[in-house]
Amino acid sequence: PWNLANNTGGARSGSSASSTAGYGPLHLGTDIGGSVRLPAGWCGLVGFKPSLGRIPIDPYYTGRCAGPMTRCMDDCLLLMRYLAQPDARDATSLPPEVLDWSAEPLSVRGLRVGLQLDPGCGLQPDAEIRAAIEAAARLFEEHGAQLRIVEPLMDRSLLDGLNDFWRARLWSELLLLDETRRARVLPYVHA
Structure with missing residues (x-):
């Protein structure tokens, strides 16, 4: 981030830190509740969450959108031009639409x-x-x-519900890990 006393802002911390440090111009993340937009904003990058289905995801997950993280708008537009294509493997993929991402x-x-x-x-x-x-x-x-x-x-109840959602999702993913991989998860996550 611009202020090194702060963190990079969330789930796409690696992408945002890498982009800010100049390690490649094009980065991609997935976003449900801000995982692209927050780190981008905290690191002075362009972060874009397009409409659900504009960039296909395999396997798809309802509510999750893929989006670019770049150092400038031109790079974001370039990435969108190639990522925003329909894909039959994604049931949420939007129909083809000719979008001129570089238009004025x-x-x-x-x-x-x-x-x-x-x-x-x-x-x-x-x-x-x-x-x-x-x-x-x-x-x-x-x-x-x-x-x-x-x-x-x-409001607070919706925020608490979102927290419950993330915890349940994480728990279900932890249960799918084999013992070797589960042993690498930090102890406080298991608590």
Whole structure:
């Protein structure tokens, strides 16, 4: 990350650290709850979670999207051009669609842009981050977008439910490991 006192932000820590350090321009991750977007944001990278099924995954897993992590937008667009192809092995794969990933950006005039300043639970954004978000929102508005305040989507019970989901998923995956591989799992994970 830019601030070496912080960590790289989650599940794609290796990809985000590698990309930030210059080890290859193109990185790919999977994202359900932010595993591409959070490390990318914490490391100053481009992280993109496309619509479910735009990039096929084998084996597919409902809710999991593949997405690029790159150091610049041009590299992200290049990667999307080749990854965003249908694949019959993925039941969630979207039908073919010709998307010009390198096209000039469209005007935002008349588009509705959601602005969520309150996450609903967890940590509130730092003042500096909130100011940057508000400045970006004003820029959209100056270019003709209609800002809409989005109320929190998450509350403590939903966050706790997501935590239960991840724990159950991890436990089911641990049970599938043979004894040799299971012995390599850190003791606190078993607890």
